[in-house]
Amino acid sequence: MKVTRETVTGWLQAAPLTVVLLGFLVAPIITIVIVSFWQATEFSIIPAFSLENYEFLFGSPVTYKVFAATFKYAFLTWAMTLAIGFTVAYYLAFHIRSQTMQIALFLLCTIPFWTSNIIRMISWIPFLGRNGIANQTLISWGVIDQPLEWLLYSDFSVILAFVHLYTLFMVVPIFNTMMRIDRNLIEAARDNGASGFQTLVHVIIPLTKPGIMIGTIFVLTLVMGDFITVRFMSGSQRANVGRLISNDIALLQYPSAAATAVVLLCTVLIVIGILLRFVNIRKEL
Amino acid sequence: MEKRPRSFYVLTVIFALFVLFLYGPTITIGILSFQGPEGGLTFPMRGVSLNWFHELFQQQAVGDIWGAFRRSFMLGLLVMVTTVVVSVMAGLAFRKKFPGSGILFYLTIASLVIPSILISLGVGLIFNQLGLKVHWATSGFGSQLTWTLPFGLLIMFAVFNRFDKSFEEAARDQGASAWQTIRFVVLPIIAPSLIGVALFGFTLSYDEFARTLLTAGSYNTLPLEIFGMTTNVTTPVVYALGTLTTAFSLLIIGAFLIAAWIMARRRARLGSDAGKGV
Amino acid sequence: QEIKNITLRQFGTGVSNLNDVANKVKEDLGFTLEMTALDSDAVTQRAATQPDSFDIADIEYWICKKVWPTGNLQAMDTSKIKNYDKIVGIFKSGKLTPESVIAQGTAPSTVGFVEGPGGTTFADQETGWMTLIPTIYNADTLGIRPDLIGRPIESWTELLNPEFKGKASILDISSIGIMDMAMVCEAMGEIQYGDKGNMTREEIDKTMAIFTEAKKNGQFRAFWKTFDESVNLMASGEVVIQSMWSPAITAVKSRGIDCVYQPLKEGYRSWGGGLGLSKSLSGMELDAAYEYINWYLSGWVGGYLMRQGYYSAVPETSKDFMSDNEWGYWFEGKPATDVITSPTGDKLAEAGETRDGGSFYDRMGHVACWNAVMDENQYMVRKWNEFIAS
Amino acid sequence: MRTAHDLELVNLTKRYGDTVAVDAINHVFAPGSYVCLLGPSGCGKSSTLRMIAGHESVSEGAIRLNGVDISALPPAKRGTAMMFQNYALFPHLSVKDNVAFSLRMKGVDKTARHAKAMELLELVDMAHLSERLPTQLSGGQQQRVALARALVTEPEVLLLDEPLSALDPFLRVRMRAELKRLQRELGITFLHVTHGQDEALALADEVVVMNNAVIEQAGPAREVFNTPRTEFVARFMGGHNVVTLDGKLHAIRSDAVRLGAEGMPATVSAIEYQGDRVAVTAQAEGQEPIIALMSDEAFYSNDINPGEQVRLAWDEGRLHRLRA
Amino acid sequence: MRTAHDLELVNLTKRYGDTVAVDAINHVFAPGSYVCLLGPSGCGKSSTLRMIAGHESVSEGAIRLNGVDISALPPAKRGTAMMFQNYALFPHLSVKDNVAFSLRMKGVDKTARHAKAMELLELVDMAHLSERLPTQLSGGQQQRVALARALVTEPEVLLLDEPLSALDPFLRVRMRAELKRLQRELGITFLHVTHGQDEALALADEVVVMNNAVIEQAGPAREVFNTPRTEFVARFMGGHNVVTLDGKLHAIRSDAVRLGAEGMPATVSAIEYQGDRVAVTAQAEGQEPIIALMSDEAFYSNDINPGEQVRLAWDEGRLHRLRA
């Protein structure tokens, strides 16, 4: 290809991004991949090629179990965030008419994110605990007479926290796509006799797919890479891949962590690769 | 006012519940931050006081909240500015067809989807292997950028997809150099979105835990500090901090909205013939 | 360069990285000590991988076992330590009293010395070159909520007692948790360990099997990893019996909740921490570091730690910084003659109460094992992961 | 002429906050007629149409179709169908599915609805492209699909909001012939909003001129063109000059103005070539500029240039008195 | 007629990948003339204009202004200025600052550039709104500002890409008079792209008709209209019928076709009312539909209806032979 001034400008403008990505994305990944074939003692890494980490990883039933759990969390969180995120985005996009109001409500939703994740997670505990507000309220209402144990330190609380943390990542892209739907299409559907629900199913949802895809990508990757929410909210009783890695890291088992990381990375990339087939992110934004 | 369909009210309730859900912890934190001096992190309240807000400005038994806050704030600003600058540049670059743009785009997406802990691990390993010193302002900063830049770039895509190229052509036509075009036309027009990118960059950085975990070096950023504090007796001071942060951001956003409103008012006073056939 | 301008960077867990210490250093010695508090995982990581990020490492002995071979720390010349002679025997010969036997696990004395300044392997007796200067240690056991249990607890086996189904917890730090597990399994008579601090794969498998079974049966409400979590679990009544750290008990008590650090007949699991010097420390900074360590052992910090329920490596010097009442309560196990308060002024005990477990010698004399790193550590870690994921 | 099957607007009013977009208009549309709603931008044409379609609520008044007030019914129940300015074709559905959309909503099964859709696509001559997506069609083709989709519901009244404005002039002329043909064939009412008076004249059986939220004049195209009631209509419909004679306003068709030796003295200010005709604009004292429209032959046989003095004359009989 | 000050296109070619948008066109534009570039959608008008403006690179050929090849110069150095279809006014700058933009880029100080801007705003009669933002202006007002902004650079050639298409028809007619006036006053070349032939005829000194990436015909408006060279031009310029006589194509103006007792037999297929005239479309055997344009009086004095048999006649002299 001919190198024009335009390409050179393009390269120059893309250079900072490229440098950052090369230095802090590509290089670390390469390092991880290399290290995943090394071995470690208690305290240091031995640069010697070995498949031991992978052999162990694929040989251990825990790996499969943990990956299954990771997918389970990812899927359930995805389903919940999608349901909630879609509804909220739909409300903001189609029921709030003034743009100022839309922005104001949207900002309202972002404010909690200014408080540290960890603090927000910790604060669920007094709410959901055995003697927490939720249980006490339910008991005082007479809905239950025994505290619900599964409110905290369970899959329920893990997913609750995930949904809490990540729904906004679903709302934003869906809202963005919805705002780009021509309002005339909605009227056309009504004109053609579609009920509100039919309009939703036959027009809005198909046209919102790109936004849903992008939101899905966000949520899936965030959940699959998480290691702290699962620990906090399950009371360390459950594990996902992230925790496996972070445990290894904590114990300085970097090669083993790296091997797990490589497998996780491949999984995530495959999932995202599949999703990207259905949506052209650049065009749909 | 138009009559609203029933679904509007149903959805309003759902939305309100969603906001309540989002704010649940924030509210819990808000209430608990007014614990009496005897109180702990959990209900019941043991008296009501401003004790923990007072404590927040005293030295803690362990750690250095304000130091960490300062660092996080600095880092947030640093990341914010870099994110804005780099994503605008990259956004501009991606509008042209340049060789390698495809690869760079997929790298950016990869950067977005790669689990944070891997970046943390990888960067830590590299610095370790190269014998470099990890520091929040170097390795920590870089690691956070791998998270904020993709977001920034995606927003820039959204912005430039809606950006009318003829503005730039008009500027070139008017004798503006490439740089002047960006400086005097493109940047002012996209400025409101840049505020969005900046806010995003700052928030993501300010709250980032996983990517900073192994890359922050000697000094903790705020999330790490808070996590570190949980190794000792944690007091409602963290809640007081959360409450202050929330109040502070509400204030900023409120000020922002009011400013926007005033600007709109001032402009409206000049009148408008838009839409009129004159 | 003046000593005033020197800044030393210390990191460690929140247990001993106290700002009061840094302030006192500034006051007494004139230089600046910067404290960074981290969680225990991060402490290990930083000590092992980021030698440039600290001057002084405040770490535990079992961590030292992992970190020392990386060469990130330098050995300390005991001749420069003024109170070296007064350091309790546990850290030197390994024996509290001449009659004591050295407990299982990574006993501080076994990783406390190296052959010389450049030594990479641990010496089995005093050599004059120490890896860590001991500062703090304690004997851990199970914490219980007597009000919710309502009967005496005497053995580690109670942790797996079905009576406490859904109300028990242990800590999720594998190297410590495994020791608690071992205490339980041994007490149950299920397993006879050669060395709990250095298990064989078979022993690990068996231990894990027992606990996995219990976990599946819903014995545990949660596992905890941070101090804070353990406090909250106990204080909120989620859990009535769990492995716990001494100040955590104090924290629960200070909320007016009845909580006991229950001495058990099988003895304690113990741990000890100390200060290590970064390899890169030299010149005036190194001198300052020695000065700091000497000051550390000279009693003020000891008193401060003792008044929180830990023990000082040089109890004698601490005595000068404690009232008779405090010394009697904390060290000698005598009933308090007056209200006992923490260094920050919180009330910890009323007059007439005695410390759980009694005197220093009662407690430290009944150490069954030390927190440890075993040879099969990697294997154990993987098994631990399985346990968590099960 | 009132029949049972007409569309009637009764005091129809639309307010957006303080702005009155449509101000209590009354009108009866004869069934089976081609009606053009004409007026300048912002006069309330779209609002009127959208109220009839049911996409905008009625602030006051009623809309009656076949004697029944339909103003509270949902759009699809009104017997009206709308064709949108930008066509509003569903981008994710093929042409065929777009047309079959309303049948699908009714639950008609696939074969039946596709058959019906193909029938309508035949009607608009688009059957051969039935599998394409809307984005793969040109503007004119999209327009036909939109038409087919609107007609598939078998409406009594078809509402078209500036249906031709997105097309280039060449195509626009062709499509308007097609619209007219369809309306004839189907025999239903077309209510067509436009702001091009040539379009309105070419298509409409009845022209309704709106201005400032009210109807200024309504009637057969020829009547509205030839006998504008107000100055506004005269100017807006074009082809007319408004002259002040004895303090009263009169309209005179441009092609009835002659340049000659006698008449009102004036100065030629502009000349506009229109192909087969030439418009000469002249400025007479105390008058707005007056346009004389003449054939090119006539024009080029005299040599008239801007700045020249001329005299303007017309037959008294062609003057038309305007309401103040 | 070549002068030193003309704009010349030499073998100008534009390719986008495989599509040839402009195919080696050659043309000389006389200085100080109003030129309209006319043609159907996609024929390459915009591409040509944008190459001249410098917003599109030239694939082949040259653009000469005053004898100098400007095709490699940046837009602002060419002596051209462009007015964009959507005006492209900078939304963040006031009207005055928009107009003063190019001066600011040159480093002219504030008072001087504002004075100059106000001068141009006077010219387009917008001085009173100089403080407003573009969004607070109507379409017509925006257009004037865009014009002022383009003129502030004192170009020799002003390029306009469909400058009137965003306006409603009423405004369009008014604005085109204004454009014409300005061009006269300034005496510079206006190169105006449009696909409305009426616009071209009304405005242009010279009309350039493009089709399929080449120039089909260029010349004075009247010449192009009256003597179309090809069938395409005849049809596109309108007002003409193309008839086949003795196997050869001829153009005949619609207003020259008479309905009468003799001539070519045909069937009336459509009638279109145009206000002061009526277009009768008739279908003769072996011919495309033929339109006869007559005054409304003439039409309504006969009663002609679709389906009727008529005969079409014209003066031989008005037939015009077309190139195959």
Ligand SMILES: Nc1ncnc2c1ncn2[C@@H]1O[C@H](COP(=O)(O)OP(=O)(O)OP(=O)(O)O)[C@@H](O)[C@H]1O
């Ligand atoms: N949704 C709305 N909110 C507020 N005002 C509106 C709204 N829609 C239209 N208007 C106002 O109502 C008036 C009539 O608008 P309408 O769209 O009916 O005009 P129109 O005749 O269709 O104009 P155009 O020819 O430009 O389409 C205008 O003044 C317009 O600004």
Ligand SMILES: Nc1ncnc2c1ncn2[C@@H]1O[C@H](COP(=O)(O)OP(=O)(O)OP(=O)(O)O)[C@@H](O)[C@H]1O
């Ligand atoms: N950027 C581009 N990339 C590829 N093809 C293009 C591009 N711009 C124009 N074309 C093609 O070049 C041809 C000429 O386009 P151009 O825009 O010059 O036509 P036009 O005469 O201005 O049409 P219109 O009247 O619709 O504006 C068309 O076939 C068009 O599809």
Ligand SMILES: [Mg+2]
């Ligand atoms: Mg309208």
Ligand SMILES: [Mg+2]
């Ligand atoms: Mg064009």
